[in-house]
Structure formats: C-alpha cells, structure tokens
Amino acid sequence: MNVQAWTFIMVATSFAIYIGVALWARARSTGDFYVAGGSVHPVVNGMATAADWMSAASFISMAGLISFMGRDGSVYLMGWTGGYVLLALLLAPYLRKFGKYTVPDFVGDRYYSQIARMVAVVCAIFVSFTYVTGQMRGVGIVFSRFLDVEITTGVFIGMGIVFFYAVLGGMKGITYTQVAQYCLLIFAYLVPAIFISMIMTGHVIPQFGFGATVTDGSGQYLLERLDGLNHALGFSAYTDGSKAMQDVFFITAALMVGTAGLPHVIVRFYTVPKVAAARISAGWALLFIALLYTTAPSVAAFARTNLLNTVADAPYEQAPEWFRNWETTGLIRFDDRNGDGRIQYTGPASEVENELFIDRDIMVLANPEIARLPDWVIGLVAAGGLAAALSTAAGLLLVISTAIAHDLFKRGLSRNISERTELITARFAAGIAVCIAGYFGINPPGFVAQVVAFAFGLAAASFFPAIILGIFSRRMNKEGAVTGMIIGISFTAIYIIYFKFLHPELNNSEHWWWGISPEGIGTLGMLLNFCTAWLISRFTPRPPRSVVEMVDRIRVPSGAGKAHEISI
Amino acid sequence: MAHRSKYKQYWRKNLQYLSILLTIWFAVSYGFGILLVDQLDQIRLGGFGLGFWFAQQGSIYIFVLIIFVYVWLMNRLDRKFGFDEKEHGDR
Numbered sequence: 001m002n003v004q005a006w007t008f009i010m011v012a013t014s015f016a017i018y019i020g021v022a023l024w025a026r027a028r029s030t031g032d033f034y035v036a037g038g039s040v041h042p043v044v045n046g047m048a049t050a051a052d053w054m055s056a057a058s059f060i061s062m063a064g065l066i067s068f069m070g071r072d073g074s075v076y077l078m079g080w081t082g083g084y085v086l087l088a089l090l091l092a093p094y095l096r097k098f099g100k101y102t103v104p105d106f107v108g109d110r111y112y113s114q115i116a117r118m119v120a121v122v123c124a125i126f127v128s129f130t131y132v133t134g135q136m137r138g139v140g141i142v143f144s145r146f147l148d149v150e151i152t153t154g155v156f157i158g159m160g161i162v163f164f165y166a167v168l169g170g171m172k173g174i175t176y177t178q179v180a181q182y183c184l185l186i187f188a189y190l191v192p193a194i195f196i197s198m199i200m201t202g203h204v205i206p207q208f209g210f211g212a213t214v215t216d217g218s219g220q221y222l223l224e225r226l227d228g229l230n231h232a233l234g235f236s237a238y239t240d241g242s243k244a245m246q247d248v249f250f251i252t253a254a255l256m257v258g259t260a261g262l263p264h265v266i267v268r269f270y271t272v273p274k275v276a277a278a279r280i281s282a283g284w285a286l287l288f289i290a291l292l293y294t295t296a297p298s299v300a301a302f303a304r305t306n307l308l309n310t311v312a313d314a315p316y317e318q319a320p321e322w323f324r325n326w327e328t329t330g331l332i333r334f335d336d337r338n339g340d341g342r343i344q345y346t347g348p349a350s351e352v353e354n355e356l357f358i359d360r361d362i363m364v365l366a367n368p369e370i371a372r373l374p375d376w377v378i379g380l381v382a383a384g385g386l387a388a389a390l391s392t393a394a395g396l397l398l399v400i401s402t403a404i405a406h407d408l409f410k411r412g413l414s415r416n417i418s419e420r421t422e423l424i425t426a427r428f429a430a431g432i433a434v435c436i437a438g439y440f441g442i443n444p445p446g447f448v449a450q451v452v453a454f455a456f457g458l459a460a461a462s463f464f465p466a467i468i469l470g471i472f473s474r475r476m477n478k479e480g481a482v483t484g485m486i487i488g489i490s491f492t493a494i495y496i497i498y499f500k501f502l503h504p505e506l507n508n509s510e511h512w513w514w515g516i517s518p519e520g521i522g523t524l525g526m527l528l529n530f531c532t533a534w535l536i537s538r539f540t541p542r543p544p545r546s547v548v549e550m551v552d553r554i555r556v557p558s559g560a561g562k563a564h565e566i567s568i
Numbered sequence: 569m570a571h572r573s574k575y576k577q578y579w580r581k582n583l584q585y586l587s588i589l590l591t592i593w594f595a596v597s598y599g600f601g602i603l604l605v606d607q608l609d610q611i612r613l614g615g616f617g618l619g620f621w622f623a624q625q626g627s628i629y630i631f632v633l634i635i636f637v638y639v640w641l642m643n644r645l646d647r648k649f650g651f652d653e654k655e656h657g658d659r
Contacts, residue, residue: 073624074601077624078627081631085589088635089638090586249598249602276646294628556575557646
C-alpha cells in the first residue's frame with residue numbers, strides 16, 4: 001500500500017469515529033449544548049481541553065517555527081503552556097463556582113452592565129473568528145497535500161464534519177469527539193518523534209534524545225552538531241537567541257495571558273461538576289498539552305539537523321522524493337541562481353547566496369518523509385493534523401454560536417425567548433459560523449498570520465484583567481472595568497494596526513516602543529487596563545451590595561451545584 | 569460573625585498559596601528561561617545549557633507540577649475550613 005492509501009484509511013477511519021461519537025452524544029437541552037450538562041469527568045475534560053487548545057498551529061506549525069527560530073522559539077513553548085497556570089490558579093475554580101455558561105455572562109453580571117457584556121461578546125466573537133479561519137485553512141492544506149484534492153474540496157469536507165457534530169452535539173458532542181481527537185493527535189505526534197529520536201540519538205524518549213549525543217559515533221551532542229551546522233551555513237547558533245530580551249519577555253507574557261483569556265478554553269471549565277474538579281482538570285489539561293509541547297522542541301531540533309544534513313550543498317538531481325513532492329505544492333522553492341546544479345541553503349551571515357525557500361509549516365508534515373519512516377506513519381500524521389484543526393475549529397464555533405444565541409439574544413436583545421428557541425438559535429448560529437469560517441478558509445484574507453497576534457493581544461488586554469479584578473477585588477466597579485477594557489483594547493489594537501497594516505515598513509525594533517513588537521504589546525495593554533481600572537474605580541461609586549456578595553460567594557467552593565441549575 | 573472571620577482566614581491562606589506558587593511560576597519561566605538564560609547556559613546538563621533547558625523543557629514540567637501542588641493544597645484547605653463540596657457535589 002502506498003502513502004495515499006494509508007492516508008485515506010487513517011483519515012476515513014478517524015472521521016467515522018467522530019461521526020459515531022457525535023450520534024452517541026447528542027445535545028438535548030441548552031445545558032447539554034453549552035456546557036455538556038455540566039457533568040464531564042475532570043480527566044475527560046482535561047483531554048478535551050488539550051484538543052480544544054492544540055490547534056493546527058500547535059500540531060503543524062509550531063515545531064517548524066521553532067526549528068527556524070532556535071532558542072527564540074521558546075516564547076511559544078512557555079507562552080502557550082504557562083497560561084494554564086494562570087488559568088488553574090486565578091480563573092477556572094472561580095468561574096466554575098460562578099456557574100454561568102460564558103465569559104460575557106461573567107463580565108456582564110459581575111459588572112452589572114449591558115455595555116460590559118456587549119464589549120465582551122464582540123471580543124469573544126472577533127477572537128474566535130480570527131482563530132477558526134486558520135483552522136479551516138489547515139484542513140484544506142492537509143487534504144491537498146496528502147489526498148490530492150483541491151484545497152477548496154478539503155475545506156468543504158472539513159466543514160461538513162464540523163457542521164455535523166458541532167451543530168448536532170453542541171458542547172456534549174464536541175467534548176467526546178475532542179477526547180477521540182486528542183488520542184489520535186498525540187499518538188500521531190509521538191510516533192514519528194520517537195522513531196526519529198531513535199534513529200538520530202538512540203533514545204526512545206525524544207525529550208532525552210534532544211539533549212543526547214548523535215549516533216554516528218562522534219560523541220558529539222545533537223545540539224552542538226546543530227549549532228555547528230547552522231554556523232557553517234551562516235545561520236545564527238540554534239541555542240542562541242536573536243530577539244531582544246524585553247521583547248521575548250513581553251511576547252511570552254502576552255501569549256500566556258492571552259491563553260488564559262481565550263473564551264473557548266475558559267468555557268471548558270464550566271463543563272465539570274464541581275469547583276475541585278475544575279482545578280484538577282486544568283492540571284490534567286496541561287499535562288496532556290505538555291506531552292506535545294515538550295516533544296515539539298525535540299522534533300524541531302531533529303528536523304533542522306536532518307534538513308541541513310540532507311539538502312545543504314546537495315546536487316539537485318539527487319534530491320530525495322519528499323523534496324520533489326513538496327516542491328509541487330509550492331511550499332519548497334529551489335532557484336539555482338549560480339547555475340551549478342547544487343542546492344545552496346545559506347543564512348544571512350554567509351557570502352554564498354541562498355537558493356532555497358522552505359515554508360516553515362511543512363516541517364512536521366514532511367518530517368516522517370525526511371526521516372524515511374514507513375508509509376503508515378505519514379498517513380497517521382495527516383490524520384493527526386486534521387484532528388488538531390477540527391477539534392479547535394469545533395470549540396471555537398461553539399463559542400461563536402453561544403455568544404450569539406445566549407449572550408446576544410437571550411441575555412441581550414430578546415430576554416424572554418424559550419429554551420427551545422434558544423437551542424434552535426444556537427444551532428442556527430453554529431451553522432452560519434461554519435459557513436463563514438469555510439468561506440475564509442477557501443479565500444483566506446492575506447492577513448491571517450497578522451491577525452493571530454491580534455487575537456492573543458486582545459484577549460490579554462480585555463478579558464483577563466476584567467475577570468481577575470472581578471474575582472480578586474471586591475471594590476472593582478463597572479466604571480473601572482469598562483474603561484479599563486476599552487483603554488486596553490484600543491491601545492493594543494491601535495499599536496498592532498499601525499505597525500502591521502498602516503506602516504508595515506516601520507515594523508522593526510527601531511520604531512517599536514521600548515523594543516516591544518506588536519506580538520508582545522498585549523502585555524502592555526493588559527497593564528494599562530489594570531492601572532486604568534484601578535484608578536477609575538477609586539473615584540467612582542462602590543459596586544452594589546448584591547455584587548459584592550456574589551464575589552464573596554464565588555471565592556469559596558462549597559455549594560457550586562451544576563452549571564445550568566444556578567440562578568443568581 | 570464567626571463565619572465572616574473563617575471566610576477571611578480562608579481567603580488569606582488562599583492568597584498566600586497563590587503568591588508562593590506564582591513566584592515559582594515566574595522564576596522558572598521569566599527568570600531562568602528569559603532573564604538569566606545566558607548566565608545559566610554556562611552550566612551544562614548533558615547536551616543542554618541549563619537556561620536553554622528551562623526555556624524549552626524545564627519550565628513546562630514545573631508548570632504541570634505547580635497546578636497539581638495547588639490542587640492538593642486547596643483541597644486540604646477546603647476540608648480544613650469545611651468549604652469542600654462533599655454535601656453538594658455530584659448530587
């Protein structure tokens with residue numbers, strides 16, 4: 001059997017499982033639809049959260065990014081895991097105790113204000129749409145490379161699957177499909193990593209192989225070898241950074257805080273039965289995520305070493321098969337500038353002109369081929385990439401549909417709609433959202449990569465301070481919180497729009513404020529939000545007594561009840 | 569007002585745990601992985617510089633540990649103050 005047949009089998013089997021699970025776990029009430037009835041086991045929720053969180057970016061792009069960035073790639077590793085500590089310690093248990101369905105619910109009730117609720121709804125929808133577009137694109141790319149169909153067809157198939165289980169199953173369906181997707185994606189990530197680690201260093205565990213010696217008998221450490229290869233070709237050393245320290249600091253902080261403020265992650269903690277369960281399930285989630293996130297830097301280093309060994313100064317005529325395969329998709333480009341028929345792949349410090357362009361996204365997908373692993377592994381990786389993209393897409397679509405049906409209609413525009421109507425509205429909204437996401441997956445706006453910085457920056461500068469202050473300050477009032485959110489969002493948005501869209505030519509460290517790039521500016525926006533909120537709240541009336549009592553109630557775990565049974 | 573003071577004690581203890589755990593969280597990531605990375609890289613751990621190891625591996629392991637320690641501490645605290653959910657949980 002060839003690669004394509006294996007890929008087809010893997011993908012078809014996984015899709016059949018998702019559909020089966022969705023049929024088994026249909027949503028029957030709004031409680032089922034929004035929070036899976038509030039009865040999900042913490043370990044199950046941890047797995048679902050991990051799949052929800054790890055997107056096409058984590059599975060497909062991250063190791064590739066790190067393999068080109070070296071030590072600077074640490075911002076993603078720490079940023080996208082450290083946020084869970086904040087989530088577990090500062091947000092999850094209290095939001096679970098609060099017991100409503102969504103983030104805008106909390107913001108709206110805690111700050112007794114429809115304006116606050118609407119600001120939160122708009123942010124939640126914007127952040128989620130930004131994200132979901134990238135997922136649909138990821139689905140299309142995997143389909144087009146491995147199953148030889150048009151990207152458009154791939155996106156349609158992905159839309160169909162997500163539509164089926166998100167619209168039908170709601171949060172309940174999504175939760176149990178995400179568990180299946182986590183198992184598949186982690187297996188698909190670890191198998192090639194273990195193979196490659198054994199080939200290159202003789203260690204079964206990639207995390208150890210990463211710091212071990214290479215197997216060619218030279219006794220050289222893998223990272224030393226990699227630094228040497230990078231250096232010889234004019235790249236900076238792999239274990240050294242080239243970003244300014246304050247920028248690394250701010251980007252890491254923005255990613256961490258942004259992670260803790262992302263609505264599709266927060267909402268998962270409403271699905272467990274108790275406060276103690278919310279705490280422990282954040283721990284399980286991070287453990288499951290860490291399995292992939294500690295493997296990713298190992299994969300990055302292996303892939304980089306393999307790539308440089310294979311292509312650097314190799315004759316083009318003898319280029320391996322994977323090289324040709326990816327060339328046809330346009331993700332590898334070779335341009336023989338000096339006409340010597342050899343591939344010169346060089347960095348900025350080299351005198352020889354670079355002739356090879358490699359899209360970072362292909363590193364994980366091409367890795368099994370580069371390391372000549374069996375065909376079924378390649379099919380498995382394709383199915384894993386799809387699982388990662390689909391699970392995140394489904395979680396995001398649910399946030400969008402909940403924001404529209406629950407926050408906008410039920411709690412905002414028309415308060416007296418019945419549960420039945422609300423459920424239909426939610427399903428309808430999910431359906432529309434799938435179509436819009438699919439449209440952008442087929443016709444991606446040129447700025448997808450740029451808007452990702454936006455999503456994290458906005459989540460960091462808006463939700464996070466508002467929620468933290470709502471829990472940890474009894475004095476915080478609506479004037480403070482709303483002004484803080486508006487100032488935080490506006491500042492962050494203006495900075496990013498200025499450098500990313502209006503004046504991209506000025507987007508370098510000479511023009512940035514204190515050397516902070518637009519990716520890291522959300523941290524400053526968050527600090528501004530905190531300061532503004534605190535200052536304004538000192539000069540405006542205290543929050544009403546009932547709100548202070550609510551804050552006191554959410555600070556202790558006892559008496560949580562199920563999410564959909566609480567009414568305050 | 570016995571309940572009130574019990575509540576205050578509980579919350580103060582909670583904040584104390586949070587500040588200790590978040591200090592560790594800050595130290596292993598921002599401290600060892602970013603601010604002191606070059607100094608720590610002088611110390612070797614197999615093929616890794618220690619700073620590089622913290623930035624790409626160690627900080628993540630410690631993050632996981634922090635959450636599980638927090639869960640253990642808080643469950644113990646809940647029981648001590650009688651704020652645990654046994655009488656309400658799982659219906």
